[in-house]
Amino acid sequence: NAGVMQNPRHLVRRRGQEARLRCSPMKGHSHVYWYRQLPEEGLKFMVYLQKENIIDESGMPKERFSAEFPKEGPSILRIQQVVRGDSAAYFCASSRRNTGNEQFFGPGTRLTVL
């Protein structure tokens, strides 16, 4: 059973470009979470999605950031017009149910903005 998949593992963008990060949850998991980890810090929650629904986006910056989890295909975290402060590791996690279950993490995508 494959784990949570994220791609790309490393992404380099210049200021003003768009970044698209992909996450495929574990088989049988319908809950997806995105977290951001700045250097030397803990992970910070960004958004919680189920298929075709954003359940909680309280951790998402109000501008330039969006997320989706379509009926078919991976979850996408999209960052428009990237700035240097967006440089971070972005982790996706998935869980089977939404109550107290372990969240399984992907390997993360390290975004570097030049």
Next chain:
Amino acid sequence: AQTVTQSQPEMSVQEAETVTLSCTYDTSENNYYLFWYKQPPSRQMILVIRQEAYKQQNATENRFSVNFQKAAKSFSLKISDSQLGDTAMYFCAFMKEGAGNMLTFGGGTRLMVKP
């Protein structure tokens, strides 16, 4: 809102010795879950141990155990017989009961196991 505090930015321990990592949290919730995650240099987040707040018994997983003090809002991790492979960042995390359960992480403790 919940907060999680790890007061030890860095710790070191000799191989085969025991080390305890501290974690405190602040919440008004009565039902919740607590976790310790390990992040080795590969950056993969790995669950070490999980505790339900309604359980009085401390969770144990092989060499890893916790000391859960609900009244004090304390959740420390004890690693026995430390191994070189335990070298990693360790994050304490909180999840409240119910829908929309994101994890709230502490700032982490960097543990170095020395040969």
